Amino acid sequence: MPHRKPRFANFLNPQQLQVVSEWNGDLIAAAKAAGYKHPRLAANRLMKNQVFVQNLKRKQESMAEESGKTLGRQIAVSRPEIINRLWELAQMSPSETNRTIYGQIKAAETLAYVFDIKLNRPADLDNEMRDRTSSEIDFFIEHGYFPDPLAEEAEEVGLSTSPSASEQSLR
Numbered sequence: 001m002p003h004r005k006p007r008f009a010n011f012l013n014p015q016q017l018q019v020v021s022e023w024n025g026d027l028i029a030a031a032k033a034a035g036y037k038h039p040r041l042a043a044n045r046l047m048k049n050q051v052f053v054q055n056l057k058r059k060q061e062s063m064a065e066e067s068g069k070t071l072g073r074q075i076a077v078s079r080p081e082i083i084n085r086l087w088e089l090a091q092m093s094p095s096e097t098n099r100t101i102y103g104q105i106k107a108a109e110t111l112a113y114v115f116d117i118k119l120n121r122p123a124d125l126d127n128e129m130r131d132r133t134s135s136e137i138d139f140f141i142e143h144g145y146f147p148d149p150l151a152e153e154a155e156e157v158g159l160s161t162s163p164s165a166s167e168q169s170l171r
Contacts (some may be wrong), residue, residue, distance in 0.1 A: 010051055019046060020055050024063075027056075086111050093138055101129060101137055 012020065018034035019027070019042075031039035031046065046052045089107035097103045111117075129137060132146070139147045 012052060012055060016046065016049070016052055017055075020052070020059055023056060023059060083111065083114060086114075091141065093141060094134055099134070101141070104141065105129075 015034050015036070019030045019036075022030040022033040024030070027043040027046070028039045031042040036042035086107045090104050090111060092104055094101050094104075129140075132140070136146055
């Protein structure tokens, strides 16, 4: 007699459906709850059945989706709150973040992404930061630009970099 495939090979029998229904992460427990006499052996055999595995995957995906929806309903965070927190992180001084600014840079990059601001060359900023002192980095974080070394030298000598009243009147 020739070997024939069962007529309903793409369907699960009632006991297999019961295993899928009972499954909550433990296949052996689900097989036991479905009434299999040898649940461990049944679990091994069921995992070789592609139709069963597909149905189990579908249940797993739906469980994950439902738990995500439930978690989403429990989290009470709004977009403005996230943006405000990112802004707080971006403004932290390096002394508050183990003497590094990578957390601040990442927060600033995320804000740029949220507001669709194009960063042309973020690697340039990283290279620029590498040779700076912590006071220069603090100044950059506070003002958004690095201090002008010529202005600092002039202040040390006692010269003013702003135009005097007589220079302003000439203009």
